[in-house]
Amino acid sequence: MTAWLDAPLTTLSLHDLDFSRERPPGSSRTSLRPAVFLDKDGTLVVPDDATIHDPSRLRLMPGAGEALARLSAAGLTLVLVTNESGIARGAFTRVQFARLQGALLRRLKDEFGVVLADVAVCPHAPDVQGRPACLCRKPAPGMLTRAARAHGLDLARSWMVGDLLDDVEAGHRAGATGLLLDTGGETVWRRSPLREPAGVFSDWPSLADHLLREAASGSAPMSTPMDDVPGDPSRLPATIASLAPAQAQA
Numbered sequence: 001m002t003a004w005l006d007a008p009l010t011t012l013s014l015h016d017l018d019f020s021r022e023r024p025p026g027s028s029r030t031s032l033r034p035a036v037f038l039d040k041d042g043t044l045v046v047p048d049d050a051t052i053h054d055p056s057r058l059r060l061m062p063g064a065g066e067a068l069a070r071l072s073a074a075g076l077t078l079v080l081v082t083n084e085s086g087i088a089r090g091a092f093t094r095v096q097f098a099r100l101q102g103a104l105l106r107r108l109k110d111e112f113g114v115v116l117a118d119v120a121v122c123p124h125a126p127d128v129q130g131r132p133a134c135l136c137r138k139p140a141p142g143m144l145t146r147a148a149r150a151h152g153l154d155l156a157r158s159w160m161v162g163d164l165l166d167d168v169e170a171g172h173r174a175g176a177t178g179l180l181l182d183t184g185g186e187t188v189w190r191r192s193p194l195r196e197p198a199g200v201f202s203d204w205p206s207l208a209d210h211l212l213r214e215a216a217s218g219s220a221p222m223s224t225p226m227d228d229v230p231g232d233p234s235r236l237p238a239t240i241a242s243l244a245p246a247q248a249q250a
């Protein structure tokens with residue numbers, strides 16, 4: 001069992017995991033907006049440990065900037081959700097990460113006119129077996145559910161895009177649709193219903209085409225709210241009790 005499963009409710013509120021209980025003031029179901037949640041390394045940027053010390057070395061994944069510009073123009077809210085356990089491990093500081101984040105946001109704005117609605121960071125380390133020890137580290141859904149509450153996002157009409165099955169699982173646990181951008185980051189391929197991508201793409205242009213088609217169709221994508229899908233084993237309620245051990249990442 002992980003710490004975030006065992007923790008008493010007095011310190012870890014399950015409300016953090018239940019996006020249906022809280023909505024921004026004045027919001028209704030229909031006013032909630034669809035979003036695309038984005039992983040960072042291997043999805044938005046080329047993984048490179050040196051960038052934390054020299055943000056000028058930051059390189060976007062091929063086609064990522066152009067794709068985000070298309071998604072943004074279509075009215076989709078973009079939120080970065082990133083595991084940064086290097087902060088907890090002392091590999092780099094919050095200030096260093098903030099510098100890198102600033103460089104990334106400037107690149108997206110200056111070169112592609114893209115503005116992210118939020119950047120959610122999990123600074124925590126996993127437990128010794130590589131599983132989340134907090135509510136936010138992917139594959140836990142905390143960063144997505146928190147951003148949804150903060151920005152009025154409709155998780156059931158949103159997607160999580162990442163290069164790891166942990167990203168897919170986090171998306172599904174949040175009640176969104178998990179898509180895999182298979183850029184070579186995933187090497188373990190530990191499977192479970194929650195880790196089964198609703199789509200697998202090898203490049204950003206085809207992924208963006210898919211997202212724009214789904215968004216234009218107006219219907220909910222593969223995902224529906226997790227409390228009204230009885231009988232479909234691929235959409236099991238994302239209770240934290242069913243969380244399988246996660247692989248260490250980042």
Ligand SMILES: [Zn+2]
Nearest residue numbers: 122134136137
């Ligand atoms: Zn965390």
